[in-house]
Structures are given as structure tokens and as C-alpha cells.
Amino acid sequence: MRLSAALHTETAQKPKTAIVMLNMGGPQTVDEVGAYLHRIMTDRDMIQLPVQSRLGPWIASRRTDEVKKKYMEIGGGSPILKWTNLQGSMLTKALDQMLPESAPHKHYVAFRYVPPFTDETFEQLEKDGIERAVIFSQYPQYSCATTGSSLNAIADFYRKRQIPQNIKFSMIERWPTHPLLAKVFTERIKEKLEKFDSSLRNDVLIMFTAHSLPLKAVSRGDTYPHEVAATVAATMNELKLPNPHRLVWQSKVGPLPWLQPYTDDAIKAYSKQGRKHLIxxxxxxxxxHIETLHELDIEYCEELAHEAGVIQIERASAPNDHPIFIAALADVVAKHLTNGPRVSKQFLSRCPHCVSERCKSSKEFFRKLCSQSSLKDQTYA
Structure with missing residues (x-):
């Protein structure tokens, strides 16, 4: 028994396959808010502002106290690291059972704007002696501003150092129409529909809300809007209920025009139309994280809905640790490990009006990074 435990401990210390979970991240304490906002507002991958070197820090500084207050109202910090670590632990446990040949699997978190930062994560990955690394975006729908920014950070890291030849890399940069993703959103909607009186349940308006995007990015050809719409369509197809639904957009930042209709404006407009029951x-x-716990729950469902005369509004929970969502993550990664592709042709294709040399060089970097050996060498089938 002691030998078995010792072997288990040794194995656990030497993971074979890394699942690197990419996300924006969020400040765990209010003391991190200022630096967090500064990194966002000065990152041209995330948002492009006129005279960004001056305007970005000014906007960040001006918003810091307000955003600190919001984080205090949801418990003093963002829970996104807690949720990502929990999801990662459950994911790798499932993968160990599904794919023992590539086990042990270990999850790593690579945040863009707060610790653990990309550089720190990939340094640790190398120290751990990983053999295979799957770069896995936690944004199901791809955008140059979100997944693209995280991938650019990885490319930046390896421009400063030699790429480890003993690690075989691949990436999952989008998964908007996975059937289990649609299924978990369906379950989350059903949970809230149960809170409405049965006589009006089928008439409740389902408002799918996603982080908005500057129109400049939409016009350039960013795939995010249609990938979000694809997730909505897949969810409604899975839901199989007669409820009306619409896609709306939240969290606009800065002075430039963004994708509309905005979620808050839509709530007010629907109330005026007589739509008083919403999800x-x-x-x-x-x-x-803050966009759900504060913007949706407090600003919209509590304050705005009351002012607009909405009778009942519910907010569907995020996937979090729902068993179907963990199954979705595991299925996405397992199929990728078994069948590839190492890097998708969709990722390697640029937007039609892209003129960014940074984007061009980043895609070329990942094309080379993920083709260091043949697909057959990269799978454990």
C-alpha cells in the first residue's frame, strides 16, 4: 500500500499531458484591480483606442475606484480562478479515465491580465517535463480580442526563448457548436424557466447575452459574432421549446461604437413592448465573474429591471461545474488528443480585412509550433 501510494505521488508529480486553459482572468482582490484594468486598456489585441498609450491608462485610472466597488459587492474579488481550477481538476480526472495512454493529465491556467500569467504558466509547464501540451481556449467562441490575445501572448513568450523540442504542442481555439455545450446551456435555461408560472412559461423571452465587440473588429471580419450566434442556434435546437429568443450584447468599453443591441437597452425596450418576463x-x-455576478445580476436583474417595470427576470447560471459541462470539456479534449487537428485551418486563416503584422506572424508561429512532428506522433491512439 505504501509503495502504491509512493508511486502515485511520483506519477502525480510527473504529468505527461498538459491542458493549458486560456482565459482573461479577473482580480482576486481589489488591490489587483488597477493593474488589471491597465493591462486590458493598453492591450491593442483586446481593444484599440486612439492614442492608446495615453488614453488607455487614463481610462483605466478613471475606472479603478468604480470597478473596485463592484468587486467588493460580489465578495471582494473575481471567482474565475477558483472556477477554472475546479473545471481543470474535474477535466483532467475525466481524461485520466478516458485516455490512460496519455495520462497523467494536468491542467494549467494561463490568464491574460492577472496571475497566473502566460509566461509563468509556460515556464512551469517546461519545468514539469511535459511531453504533450494542449492549448485550450476557455472562450468557446473565437475572437481576435480574447483567444487571439491569449495566443499572441504565448507567441510573444517563445519569441524571447527557445521552443522546447521535447514538448509536442497542439491547440483548441474554438468549440462553439459542441453538442454538450448546447446541452448544458439548455439545462441552465430549464432551471430558470421552472421559476416562472406554468401559464406563461412558454412566453418567457430568452435573451442570450454575450460580451460585445467593437464594430471595427466586426467589419474586419472577426468570427466571434457568428460563432456566438451558432451557439445560440445550437442551444435553441437542443431546448426544443417555443419560447422567443434574441441575442444581445453587453459590457461595452471605451468611446468607439460596439456591436448592438446592448443588453440593458434591450431589457428596457422589451418592457416597453409589454415583455415583462425575461431570462x-x-x-x-x-x-x-464580474460580468455575470455584477453586471447581469445586480445592475440589470435587480436595478434596471425594477426601474423598467419588468415583472420577473431570471439569470441562467454559467456552466461552472455542471457535470454536462465537464463532459463537454473532456469530450473536446479527448477527441482532439485522439484525432487532431494539431492546429485548425480555420485558425490559420486571417480575417478578410486583417492588416495586422502581429496577427500574421502569430499564426505563422503556431503553424510551425504545432507541426514539429507528424499527427501520428502526436496522438496516443
Whole structure:
């Protein structure tokens, strides 16, 4: 028994396959808010502002106290790291059972704007002696501003150092129409529909809400809007209920025009139309954070809905640790490990109006990074 435990401990210390979970991240304490906002507002991958080197820090500084207050109202910090670690632990446990040949699997978190930062994560990955690394975006729908920014950070890291030849890399950069993703959103919607009187349940308006995007990015050809819409369509197809639904957009930042209709404006407009029973579904978020816990729950469902005369509004929970969602994560990764592709042709294709040399060089970097050996060498089938 002691030998078995010792062997288990030794194996656990030497993971074979890394699942690197990419996300924006969120400040765990209010003391991190200022630096967090500064990184976002000065990152041209995330948001492009005129005279960004001056305007970005000014916006970040001006918003810091307000955003600190919001984090205090949801418990003093973002729970996104807690949820990501929980999801990662459950994911790798499932993968160990599904794919013992590539086990042990270990999850790593690579946040863009708060610790654990990308550089720290990939340094640790190398120290752990990983043989295979799957870069796995936790944004199901791809955008140059979110997944693209995280991938650019990885490319930046390896431009400063030699790429480890003993690690075989691949990536999952989008998974918007996975059937289990649609199924978990369906279950989350059903949970909230049960809270409405049965006589009006089929008439409740389902409002799918996602983080908005600057129109400049939409016009360039960013795939995010149609991938979000694809998730909505897949969810409604799975739901198989007669409820009306719409896709709306939240969390606009800065002075430039963004994708509309905005979620708050839509709530007010629907109330004026007589639509007084609503469900908000955060369709592009896989765990709770400030956009769900404060913007949706407090600003919209509590304050705005009351002012607008909404009779009943519910907010569907994010996937979080729902068993179907963990099954979705595991299925996405297992199929990728078994069948690839190492890097998708969709990722390697640029937007039609892209003129960014940074984007071009980043895609070329990942094309080379993920083709260091043949697909057959990369699978454990």
C-alpha cells in the first residue's frame, strides 16, 4: 500500500499531458484591480483606442475606484480562478479515465491580465517535463480580442526563448457548436424557466447575452459574432421549446461604437413592448465573474429591471461545474488528443480585412509550433 501510494505521488508529480486553459482572468482582490484594468486598456489585441498609450491608462485610472466597488459587492474579488481550477481538476480526472495512454493529465491556467500569467504558466509547464501540451481556449467562441490575445501572448513568450523540442504542442481555439455545450446551456435555461408560472412559461423571452465587440473588429471580419450566434442556434435546437429568443450584447468599453443591441437597452425596450418576463443567458461565459455576478445580476436583474417595470427576470447560471459541462470539456479534449487537428485551418486563416503584422506572424508561429512532428506522433491512439 505504501509503495502504491509512493508511486502515485511520483506519477502525480510527473504529468505527461498538459491542458493549458486560456482565459482573461479577473482580480482576486481589489488591490489587483488597477493593474488589471491597465493591462486590458493598453492591450491593442483586446481593444484599440486612439492614442492608446495615453488614453488607455487614463481610462483605466478613471475606472479603478468604480470597478473596485463592484468587486467588493460580489465578495471582494473575481471567482474565475477558483472556477477554472475546479473545471481543470474535474477535466483532467475525466481524461485520466478516458485516455490512460496519455495520462497523467494536468491542467494549467494561463490568464491574460492577472496571475497566473502566460509566461509563468509556460515556464512551469517546461519545468514539469511535459511531453504533450494542449492549448485550450476557455472562450468557446473565437475572437481576435480574447483567444487571439491569449495566443499572441504565448507567441510573444517563445519569441524571447527557445521552443522546447521535447514538448509536442497542439491547440483548441474554438468549440462553439459542441453538442454538450448546447446541452448544458439548455439545462441552465430549464432551471430558470421552472421559476416562472406554468401559464406563461412558454412566453418567457430568452435573451442570450454575450460580451460585445467593437464594430471595427466586426467589419474586419472577426468570427466571434457568428460563432456566438451558432451557439445560440445550437442551444435553441437542443431546448426544443417555443419560447422567443434574441441575442444581445453587453459590457461595452471605451468611446468607439460596439456591436448592438446592448443588453440593458434591450431589457428596457422589451418592457416597453409589454415583455415583462425575461431570462438572461450568458452564452459566451463558461464560469461566473464580474460580468455575470455584477453586471447581469445586480445592475440589470435587480436595478434596471425594477426601474423598467419588468415583472420577473431570471439569470441562467454559467456552466461552472455542471457535470454536462465537464463532459463537454473532456469530450473536446479527448477527441482532439485522439484525432487532431494539431492546429485548425480555420485558425490559420486571417480575417478578410486583417492588416495586422502581429496577427500574421502569430499564426505563422503556431503553424510551425504545432507541426514539429507528424499527427501520428502526436496522438496516443
Amino acid at each position: 438572461l443567458v450568458p452564452i459566451a461565459f463558461v464560469n461566473e
